[in-house]
Amino acid sequence: xxxxxxxxxxxxxxxxxxxxxxxxxxxxxxxxxxxxxxxxxxxxxxxxxxxxxxxxxxxxxxxxxxxxxxxxxxxxxxxxxxxxxxxxxxxxxxxxxxxxxxxxxxxxxxxxxxxxxxxxxxxxxxxxxxxxxxxxxxxxxxxxxxxxxxxxxxxxxxxxxxxxxxxxxxxxxxxxxxxxxxxxxxxxxxxxxxxxxxxxxxxxxxxxxxxxxxxxxxxxxxxxxxxxxxxxxxxxxxxxxxxxxxxxxxxxxxxxxxxxxxxxxxxxxxxxxxxxxxxxxxxxxxxxxxxxxxxxxxxxxxxxxxxxxxxxxxxxxxxxxxxxxxxxxxxxxxxxxxxxxxxxxxxxxxxxxxxxxxxxxxx
Amino acid sequence: xxxxxxxxxxxxxxxxxxxxxxxxxxxxxxxxxxxxxxxxxxxxxxxxxxxxxxxxxxxxxxxxxxxxxxxxxxxxxxxxxxxxxxxxxxxxxxxxxxxxxxxxxxxxxxxxxxxxxxxxxxxxxxxxxxxxxxxxxxxxxxxxxxxxxxxxxxxxxxxxxxxxxxxxxxxxxxxxxxxxx
Numbered sequence: 077x078x079x080x081x082x083x084x085x086x087x088x089x090x091x092x093x094x095x096x097x098x099x100x101x102x103x104x105x106x107x108x109x110x111x112x113x114x115x116x117x118x119x120x121x122x123x124x125x126x127x128x129x130x131x132x133x134x135x136x137x138x139x140x141x142x143x144x145x146x147x148x149x150x151x152x153x154x155x156x157x158x159x160x161x162x163x164x165x166x167x168x169x170x171x172x173x174x175x176x177x178x179x180x181x182x183x184x185x186x187x188x189x190x191x192x193x194x195x196x197x198x199x200x201x202x203x204x205x206x207x208x209x210x211x212x213x214x215x216x217x218x219x220x221x222x223x224x225x226x227x228x229x230x231x232x233x234x235x236x237x238x239x240x241x242x243x244x245x246x247x248x249x250x251x252x253x254x255x256x257x258x259x260x261x262x263x264x265x266x267x268x269x270x271x272x273x274x275x276x277x278x279x280x281x282x283x284x285x286x287x288x289x290x291x292x293x294x295x296x297x298x299x300x301x302x303x304x305x306x307x308x309x310x311x312x313x314x315x316x317x318x319x320x321x322x323x324x325x326x327x328x329x330x331x332x333x334x335x336x337x338x339x340x341x342x343x344x345x346x347x348x349x350x351x352x353x354x355x356x357x358x359x360x361x362x363x364x365x366x367x368x369x370x371x372x373x374x375x376x377x378x379x380x381x382x383x384x385x386x387x388x389x390x391x392x393x394x395x396x397x398x399x400x401x402x403x404x405x406x407x408x409x410x411x412x413x414x415x416x417x418x419x420x421x422x423x424x425x426x427x428x429x430x431x432x433x434x435x436x437x438x439x
Numbered sequence: 440x441x442x443x444x445x446x447x448x449x450x451x452x453x454x455x456x457x458x459x460x461x462x463x464x465x466x467x468x469x470x471x472x473x474x475x476x477x478x479x480x481x482x483x484x485x486x487x488x489x490x491x492x493x494x495x496x497x498x499x500x501x502x503x504x505x506x507x508x509x510x511x512x513x514x515x516x517x518x519x520x521x522x523x524x525x526x527x528x529x530x531x532x533x534x535x536x537x538x539x540x541x542x543x544x545x546x547x548x549x550x551x552x553x554x555x556x557x558x559x560x561x562x563x564x565x566x567x568x569x570x571x572x573x574x575x576x577x578x579x580x581x582x583x584x585x586x587x588x589x590x591x592x593x594x595x596x597x598x599x600x601x602x603x604x605x606x607x608x609x610x611x612x613x614x615x616x617x618x619x620x
Contacts, residue, residue: 085459111478257474
């Protein structure tokens with residue numbers, strides 16, 4: 077399966093696992109949780125064969141801190157988990173962001189809040205984009221919408237993490253993790269990143285170095301935070317990505333992230349057949365968020381309908397990007413069965429009738 | 440063209456495998472396809488199901504509220520999914536374990552003794568292949584030849600030995616309805 081141009085029918089979870097191997101992930105640390113357990117299962121078999129590290133950690137907190145330790149030596153390492161267990165990892169993400177460490181974390185989202193359950197949801201948009209750790213920091217967040225993108229974005233996650241020395245979250249969901257569709261691994265397309273200037277590899281024949289996040293010197297800490305945010309401006313400039321379909325003549329743009337994107341694309345086609353000029357927009361990077369493009373589209377008078385499987389988390393970012401220039405509506409169900417094409421079509425028709433921003437919630 | 444299929448039965452009847460073979464068959468035919476399983480606690484000791492969507496263009500949604508075809512291998516699955524079949528759709532049932540009944544008048548019913556076919560071949564595990572054979576015989580979208588190729592693709596290593604028996608089950612399932620006439 078590794079590095080081949082053959083199309084294979086594969087689960088999202090296995091796709092992420094094999095793509096991590098292809099991307100040169102040297103160490104995996106994880107703790108099982110549905111709906112992403114297959115990632116650890118796969119790597120537990122494959123990593124030892126390659127002489128790479130696999131540890132089933134004693135907890136999620138241990139797992140992410142093991143990743144922090146491993147990546148500080150310059151190797152590629154990853155942990156994977158799901159919603160409530162990713163909540164436990166937030167402290168380490170804050171440390172890793174401050175330490176500028178290339179941690180890669182995969183979150184295959186399930187229903188929350190609290191224990192919730194194993195069916196799919198998109199309720200961790202805020203947790204990923206705004207973070208649950210302390211202080212000011214930013215994480216790069218990539219949201220795949222197909223199994224093929226689970227592969228492509230895993231490659232990209234490892235690359236961006238090292239390129240910018242910044243933690244990256246790959247934000248998938250239970251549907252994507254569990255489903256199969258044809259996909260192709262190809263080859264990791266990104267160049268190797270030189271980590272020799274900062275990695276902790278032993279101080280023989282060079283000055284000693286240390287990685288830490290304590291900021292006892294106030295002035296230096298101020299500068300450190302400014303530097304982190306300047307770095308993220310560069311990331312936003314270079315790496316912000318999105319996908320759009322038929323927005324040129326659209327009156328209303330259906331906007332979604334992740335695996336429900338295919339449903340809005342199908343709804344767009346149905347609406348077009350009915351004479352509604354609908355388009356589609358999908359942020360690929362949730363952080364950095366494509367504010368600029370959304371604002372441009374709003375300036376052209378195009379309305380937005382945000383379709384999400386949560387209570388309207390990305391909806392707020394779209395509204396913020398639109399700056400009141402057009403109407404932004406929300407179509408949602410908090411967890412569970414993805415909104416059907418029919419539900420999305422009927423909600424958009426209602427919104428188009430009223431010509432105002434609406435909130436249409438399904439149970 | 441887009442069609443979806445729900446395959447359902449007891450855990451252990453090879454439902455998820457049958458779905459994987461069907462999805463591989465569609466992939467090998469060059470079609471767009473998705474496979475989505477139930478992955479809840481319902482799998483443990485109860486019924487199991489998966490949904491396959493096949494499309495000439497991009498699959499519109501992976502998990503739908505209703506289905507064009509239901510392939511059910513036990514009574515519980517019949518009782519549950521007979522109500523999820525689209526008007527004009529078809530439910531294909533394993534008459535070895537499902538009582539013949541027709542609770543709706545707007546769908547088509549196919550009954551075939553899938554477990555019996557497998558038992559007659561001396562291995563009840565191939566009932567899933569017999570089921571796929573029956574499905575291929577009533578559904579234009581599903582090709583028996585590609586199901587055989589799909590099986591080969593899924594089974595690796597030593598399991599390839601099981602190919603002749605499974606192809607036999609597929610063929611018998613495919614022929615059972617015409618034979619009955």
